[in-house]
Amino acid sequence: MAKKTNLYIIVVGCGRLGSKIAGNLSNKGHSVVVVDKHEDSFEHLSQEFTGFSIVGNATEIESLKKAKIDKADMVLAFTNNDNINYMVSQVAKEVYNTPHVVARIYNPDNVPLFKQINVKVIIPMLLAESDFQRTFEEIIGE
Numbered sequence: 001m002a003k004k005t006n007l008y009i010i011v012v013g014c015g016r017l018g019s020k021i022a023g024n025l026s027n028k029g030h031s032v033v034v035v036d037k038h039e040d041s042f043e044h045l046s047q048e049f050t051g052f053s054i055v056g057n058a059t060e061i062e063s064l065k066k067a068k069i070d071k072a073d074m075v076l077a078f079t080n081n082d083n084i085n086y087m088v089s090q091v092a093k094e095v096y097n098t099p100h101v102v103a104r105i106y107n108p109d110n111v112p113l114f115k116q117i118n119v120k121v122i123i124p125m126l127l128a129e130s131d132f133q134r135t136f137e138e139i140i141g142e
């Protein structure tokens with residue numbers, strides 16, 4: 001089966017991470033909607049962002065409904081709170097059967113919880129650790 005080229009993607013949390021990823025995905029031609037509880041957060045979005053933005057708290061299902069979560073091919077749970085990201089992931093996966101869900105997780109101890117519901121994870125702490133390892137090897141020349 002041919003891969004769908006234009007995806008409908010909801011990015012929950014439009015801070016430093018969400019806004020950057022939303023901009024990149026929008027540049028690639030995907031239809032992107034960002035949701036954030038603070039309107040100011042949308043100022044992080046680049047000029048090229050062509051998607052929609054919704055002010056709303058992700059803990060309220062209405063905000064996710066406004067973003068048309070039932071139509072989403074992918075949901076990115078990118079707030080700065082593991083519990084909220086888990087809740088969003090759970091709603092996407094278990095209520096709306098969203099095909100692809102990716103969450104940012106601060107506490108690596110929470111990884112199994114997310115894996116249990118089939119959510120892919122991004123763990124900044126582990127990325128920083130492997131980045132440091134690489135930098136250290138560059139410095140020391142190992």
Ligand code: AMP
Nearest residue numbers: 013015016017036037041057058079080
């Ligand atoms: P950052 O850590 O810079 O990537 O930003 C995280 C973003 O998540 C911020 O813009 C917050 O306003 C947003 N955020 C945190 N909690 C919620 C929530 N419950 N609903 C929607 N957005 C949220």
